[in-house]
Amino acid sequence: MTPQQRRLFLEKYATGQHSPAEQEAFQRWLAQASGEELEQALTQYERLHLPGTEPAAPELLAGIEARLDRLLQPAASAPAVRQLWPRLFWVAAAVIGLLLLIGGRYFLPTPSPANTTLAYLHKRVPAGRTDSLMLPDGSEVVLNAGSTLSYPAQFTPTRRDVYLTGEGYFRVTKNAARPFVVHSGKLQTEVVGTSFNVYAYPTATRQEVTVLTGAVRVRDTASQQHVGLRPAQRAVFELATSELRAMPATNPGVSLAWRRGQLRFEDAPLDEVLDKLSVRYGVAIRTRAPRLNKCRLTVRFEGETLPEVLQIVAALTHSRYHTDSPHLIWLEGQGCSG
Template sequence: MQHTNRHTELLQKYMDNACTQEEFGELMELIKNSPNPEAFDQAMKAFWDKSGEKDLPDGIEWSKMQRKIKLRLWALRRTKVKLAFATVILAVFCIGYLWKNRTAEVTAPVAYVTQHSLPGKTRVIVLADGSKITLNANSELTYPQVFNAKTREVYLKGEAYFEVAHKTHQPFIIHSGKIKTQVLGTTFTVSAYAADQPHNVTVLTGKVAVKDEDSKELVFLTRGQSATTEKGAAKFKLSALKTPEDAIAWLDDKLMFDNTDLKTVALKLGNKYGAHIVVSEHLAHQRITAVFQGQSLPGILNAITRLTRSGYKANDNTYTLY
């Protein structure tokens, strides 16, 4: 019994990376000089039970792992390669230990954080991997506290500018409505305020893959390229910006409209200020070119009505242009 307890003690120290050189040598000698594989059964079983309480997937359990270890050990014993015998028993045991504990980690609930930006305000969020996300006004980002999966996945409602930390083996994925955007490390914007509005991805640096989860269409975008969903359309509307930085003018509290119809202007203003803006059918297709910076919603609407020779009325949080 005392001999078996020493097996267990040394195995525990080895797995905890707390084994001295002398203790490691002792462990090797105990394994090499064991008269048969069963001599180590009790020590390994004790350590297996201690390594985690969750069941492994696909019915993997100690009895099955034990049989595999014994087969490997008996094969090595017949070759009389004692060093390989000692190495393999530890390697197999370590794999079982890491596999069991990794499974417990993967199946553990992921802790998510949700952050919001207020109407008319932006908000900067720095994630655990060093990625920086700036939320446009009236937006929401949900993300895990720690990225411990094979991918880094976040969920966006609204609009945001992403500066993603490069990680070759851990792609960054943004879920925004029916659009999924995947990158390794780059800068781009994603706009997805409401299901009935166009969703957009615009790249400033690097390359991204954008997929429509409904139609399964996949496009790749590089600097200055933009993909937009259109209601009822099975394909993205692709376009190119002469100045990609215009897509993030909102970082400086700017609203830029270049020959933009009032229906689209109303959507952008409503998203930014968290308001409902209605445009009469007569005005919906009228276009304006203007830049607004640091102005209130009533101030912008006053300017628009002067440009279009129209008027507006307010009722609580609803504004009607006529």
């Protein structure tokens, strides 16, 4: 399958106009494609936006991701995330690690296992790396840099509880008799068998759960409010207001871009962009001008230094930035209309 044929198929797939024969041809290509070809297909699929169409179904994306996972498995413990992150990230990540040890008013308590009778294992991923593991039930987890997953050496007969700090992509083995529950900060995400991404860094102002396949229920443990999610949906929990809401995830692959050393945003509110940039670079980036809160950005970052990222954001939001301290950056200026 040539790149042109692949793109044509992806466009048809997104609108439900592909034929069974075309899908079969794509599946044959998928089984023998190289890692570079899979990366190109993911980029094509994730960037695909056709006016007037429904969001593309996530099953194809999940299939490409699974194949890419298998190809990259031997390199999962490589010292760097495919050498895409800037050298500055190593320094920034060390700073954020120090802040996590010191603590502070912006930080959530690290989730801890409620059942202390079980023997828990702890998988910690240092700065500048990603890593993967298989849980006792066969479920697979990929952890982003600076993340920790605590899980029992053996699950109980009725529950599968794990505890996440940071960000992780889960592909859960289906077992209706034993729900799988991810505890992350103030949220619990419960599934039977599905694939989804959880974003829950202690320094972040929001938590997110994005579903690729299957269905999950996300619950705020304090208020007990909950939302149900289906494929191509996400839940966002604002820590400042304790608001939990469900919304479409027009492009679910955007939430998984971190697995390829990227940050991607599509029509995202500025506070979400700044939140994830703050986590990536180990600094707090905040706004002082109310008009900036109206800005929404579509942008991709891959390997830029922090100054380069700030220049791009300032240009897109008609603002300027300055620092009050090595770990605090302010945006102010004209902002966006609307």
